[in-house]
Every structure is written in structure tokens, then in C-alpha cells.
Amino acid sequence: MRNSRRTTAIAIAGATAFALLATGCTGAASGDDGDNITLTVTTFGTMGLGDLYAQYEEENPGITIKATNIDTGDNARTDAFTKIAAGSGLADVQAIEEGWLGAIMQVSDQFVDLNDYNADEVADTLTPYKLAQGTDPDGRIIGYGTDIAPQGLCYNGPLFEAAGLPTDRAAVAELFGNDEASWDTYFEIGAEYKATTGKSWYDHSGFVWNAMVNQLDEGYYTADGELNIDGNAELKDRFLQLAEATTSGLSDNQTAWDWGGGQAFTDGSFATFVCPAWMLGVLKGQVEAADGDATTGWDFADVFPGGSSNWGGSFLTVPTQSKHPEEAAALAAWLVAAPQQVAAFQSAGTFPAVLEAQSDPGVTGESELTEFYNNAPLGEILAARADGITAQFKGPDDSVIQSQVFGPPLKALDSGSVDGEQAWSDALALITELGVE
């Protein structure tokens, strides 16, 4: 009995400790350590900020940065949304992608108004449309733009040559119509290319559709936030135009983000590709994954069908959950400033939103990336492509509409199982089925 009593005591102690352990979970990990402040930063994909934190810590004694980078934007979105829903866990400086900005704007009050922390000093330095995107309807600036993503046209030189098309960058821009470039011309040349070579013109219709929608003044929503799809003649015209091109065989029905491990870019399956700034790095990575290099022949022309268009780009925000909003806002402002963004461009190819950096020799000059694109002056072209872009209103369900309303019918068009009218009515049916608002 004596013995058993002791074991009882031990068991109780053990059980209590276990219960405490199980229920206590957090409790530590608060940021402060005397005067030291720990700032957390969450980014995603390749934003090129990773090397800058150490420099900031050095220049600002007493600040320690704990950075997390999430592999893809989609995973980062799930992570951020979960933490917003839970009301805790967001980083002091949280990166947000343009694609989910519409949803974020619903809860913009959960993000610090950077106007309270000297936003005016940053605001004037940013590309105006980028600043407008990061400002909520009440005029609160909730995010500083890091990079913008004007789109240019990527084309494959050798494939163009084989089809008897010009290969020189300026001549290609001319071919598509320079500033007058339209989707009509783009698809016409595609039809000729298809007739000559029997090959596809673009990889799949989803990306092309993305570009076509993004360059409209009003996309899936009107500027005052009304759903704008059913009865939107302009949108439907564009859809049918794309559908006709796709059903006539211009689309290669590739799986985006897979592309057969990059082989699609090296085996000559298609000759053109829509390229927002960040895509330049992606394309290069894909080609290299399939053992290709600069000789694969991808090039970047200063032209885009239908005029200038932006697709993507990120923002740095400070959630109200942050315990150190002032320091976090200062860090965010520093990260989007010109010298840092030049460094980010050089490491990741993200085109700076800050105007000063766009003409910086570090951006306009040569790099590994320009070498890959047949020595195209990427920085200059992108700056030119940014001209005339306006901020399109993004509604709360914008990304759902993009992926789940138009994704399936476009894929069906790619695989040739429906015609344009059918695909359009399928899309409208999906709006009802998904309850998009």
C-alpha cells in the first residue's frame, strides 16, 4: 500500500503535468525581450526579400526579424485566411497577393492604416495604380506595393523563324501592332502560324483569359462592386473570341504550373506565352528544369495584345494583430524602398512598384535573366508596359470566379469538348451553382 501510494502520487503529478502540457500550449513566444523587439515577416513564393533582413537588423539595433516564406501564393492565402479567421497568428509584416486582395478588402479594418505611420512618405514614390490597389474604399492605405506585374509577350525565336515570322524584338512588336496591338491580330497571326506549322500558338487558354479580363476597365465586378458577368457584352465577346481561337486549335491544352516539368517550353509545343513580370523568372525556371537554357530561344517583346495589362504583384501589410505596428510599418516601408526593390528584382525578377527603382541601372541593366531572354532589356520593356495600367476593382469573389467559374469551361474548351456558346452558358450556370456574389 505504501508503495502504491507513492505511485499514485507520481501518477497524479504525471497526469497533471501532462494535462498542463496539453492545454498550456502557447504562453511563451511573445516578442519582447527588454528593449529588443522581434518582428515577424511572412512572405511567399519568390519575393526576393530574404537577403535584406540581416541588413535591416544591422541598421536598426534592437530589432530582430523572424522571417517565414511560404512556398506558393495559394498556400500563403490559406495560411493568412485561417489566421485572420482565428484572430491571431498573423505576422507583423504580412505579404498579400493581388489575387486575394478583393477578399482582404472585405476585412480591411483588420489591417493597420499605414497613413498613421508616415505612409505619405512612401505613397508618392509608388506606381500610382499600385498605390490605388492597396488603398481601401475608405481611403486607408493598408498595403505598400512591392512589385507590379505589367505584361509583355514572350515568344520563341526559333519557332517564329521556322514559321517565317520575324524574330527581331522590334519587328515582332511591329508585327503584333505595337501600341495598336489587339487580340484580333494576335489570334490572326496565331491562325497563320497554326496553318504553317501545325503547332499550337499559346499553352492554354486560362492565362490568356486572365490577361484579357485584367486589362478591362471593369472586370468581373463593376467599379462600385456589383457582379458584372451575366449580360456583360464586352466580357462575353472576348470570351467567344478566345473560345473560337481555342477550338480552332491554337491552344495546346497544357496543364498550367505543371507543363510536363518544363518540357512544354523546350519541345516547341507552342510559340507564345503571356508574361507578367514575375512570369519571366517562372519561365526561365521551367526551361531550366527541362534542361533547356538561353538557346531554347525565348524572348520578350515590348507589346501586348489589347493594350497594357497587369497580372499579380504583392503588397506588404501590417495586421492590427501586430503588437508593434509602428516598427512593422517602418520595416514594410523600408522593404519597398528603391534600393531594396532593386535587390529583389535582381534576385527574383519581381518588377519594383517604386518608381525610382524602375529606372535604376540595377533593374534596366544586364543580369542572368536578361541573358536568358536573348539579352532583352527587360527592365526598360517592363517599365514601358506599365504605362497606361489602371487599377481594376477586385471584388470579394474575384479569385473564385477566375478559377472556379471560368476555369472549368476554359479547360473544357482546351480539351475540345464544348463550343464557345456552351462554355459561356456553363460559366453562367457555375455562378449560380457556386453562389458567387
Place this chain on the structure above:
Amino acid sequence: MTSTLDRPAAPSTTPPPAPKQTLTFRQKINRWDVRYSPYLYISPFFILFGLVGAFPIIYTLVVSLNDWNLLSGPGEWVGLENFRTELTSPLFWNSLFNTMSIFILSAVPQLIFALFIAAVLDQNIRSKTLWRMSILLPYIVTPVAVALIFSNMFGERYGLINNMLDGFGLEPIMWKTDTFPAHLAIATMVNWRWTGYNALILLAAMQSVPRDIHESASLDGAGAVQRFFSITLPSIRPTVIFVIITSTIGGLQIFTEPKLFNASSATPGGQQRQYQTTVLYLWDMAFNRQDFGRAAAIAWILFIIIVAFGLINFYLSRKIASVNSRPSRVKRQRRGKHGSTQIPGSAPVSANVAAPVSATDRSTSTSEETPS
């Protein structure tokens, strides 16, 4: 020791004539110890379960009764509206169909192969441990890696399998576009991962089947196949049922494989939702479509379905167990003698299989059928 002394005092209702004895503090402690500490010992499980099991289930129910946006939080109380919406949504039924289809395509072959592998490993083979460990290898690999590799193999344009088909001059199979091939491909992933695991469980059960029954059966001329169906399978029936239950629960909650089968698909589970399982549909509802209320309703419907499956399994397994209750060898023998339908094979053999081997049995069996 004191506690045992106290014991008679407590239940006796008639007060003893002796002066009323008040318990010392120590005695009281001892009494509490005996009475309440067992509950304390088991409490950690219940506390934990309450925190990570019961509370979320109830909280989910509350969420499901609200119009609840992921980001902006609870809206109006809508009662059972979310459940009604889901039960009439074609997308929900589509997801349920996909789940069932993938489940059947995976569970059935999985069980058959696992039984076969376990039966082979149960034989006297060289380097047993090596083989037994090897079949568990796929289980150790994380499902994400498995899904990525298989997803690559099943690629439509550049995948290994379609390349091979192409080499033979066959038409490529649209693994990620057509519904049935996609289900088959996902079921293959599941099978690859779980067959070895289930085989090991079944093997453990098989090893506890008494060898003497096998021996006597083979003396009576039963071949390996016949012994497997007449002895091994009936003896490990409870384990088979366990494997079926666990794979049912797992199968109804399948997520990783269909999610990563086409990781880049904008609509999770295939562009046309060809292989969007219910859990994937739930995830999509919560995190892409941001409708937390409906996602919670889906979670609850799925919970009820799983409980229903569990109850059916439980009922069936009790039924089977009571028909086939193990200790009554006599009963089995009797059934055997009456020419039971359960044991395929000639009557004398099956009688011998069930009955303990006796001298008379051996003498009656034909001499030429001696075991090798």
C-alpha cells in the same frame, strides 16, 4: 492498510455501539484516494478529448447553423439552411460519389492484395524480416511525396504511363480529365500506400492461427488454397473486419491524394471536379469560397455518414462474430458434419479441418494424401 480497516464501517447502516469514530485527515485522504483517483487517472484522455475532439465538433455545429464568412466571421443565424443547401447541391453529391467510387476502387483491391501478400509472407520463406519490413516501406513515405510521384507518372502529356502506352501504339489515357481513370489513378496511390500496412496486420492475425489445424488439414489432403479459404480466412475474420473499418474511415476522409493529384488545378479535385472528394470539397468551401458555415455543415454531414458506416460495420461484425463464435469447436464440428455451406470443399476434409485431429480421423483418411 487503513483504508481496508475503514471499509466495513462505511457501508454498514446500523451504527456500532462503540463511540463514534471521526476519521483522521489521513484516513479521509485514503478514502478519497480509493474512490476518486481512478477517475483522475483516466481524466487526461477525457480532458484532451474534450479539448481537441468534443469541443471542435460542437463548435462546428454552431458554425454550421450560421451564415459564417471565413474572414468577416459570423453573420446571421440561419438554422438548418446550410444543411439544406448542401443536401440539394449537385456539387456535394458529386463529391460524395467521387469519395465512394475512390473508396471502393481502393478498399476492395487493397484487402484482396493485402490478404494475398500476408498469406505469402505467412509461408516459410527465406529472410522473412526483410520481406516483412519491405512491404511496409510505402507506408513510411509521406503521402505528399507519393502523390507527387504518382501525379507525375499519370501525367497526360508527359507522364511515364502514357509514354509507355504511346510506345505500344496505344491511345493515351486522360488520367486527369476523365473521371474513371482519375479515380483509378488516385485509388492506385492509396493502395500503394496502405496495402503493405494492412498486410502486416493481417499477417499478425494469421500467425496466431494454430499450426496444428493447418497440419491436420494438409494431412487430410487439403491444398494450400483450400486451407487458406477454409482455415486462415475464417480464423482471422475479426482482424479483417478491423481492417475494413479502419480503411472505411480513412477512405471517407481521403484528401491529400486527390488534392495533390493535380496540385495546380484551379478547382481542387480536377477542373470539372472529376475527383473532388467530400473533404476536398469541404476544404474548398472553407478556404477558397470562404463559406465557413456551409463548410461546417459538410463536415457534420460527413461526420454523420462516417458514424453510420461505423454502426453498419459494427452491426455486421457482431453478426458475423456471433455466427462464428470462436471457442465452440464442438459447434463448428457439428456444422462441419452437417455439410455447412461456409466451407467449400469435400465434406470429410472440412469436418477434419474444424475438429481436433484424432487417431480415428487419421486412420480413415486415405494414405496416399500425405503432406510433403
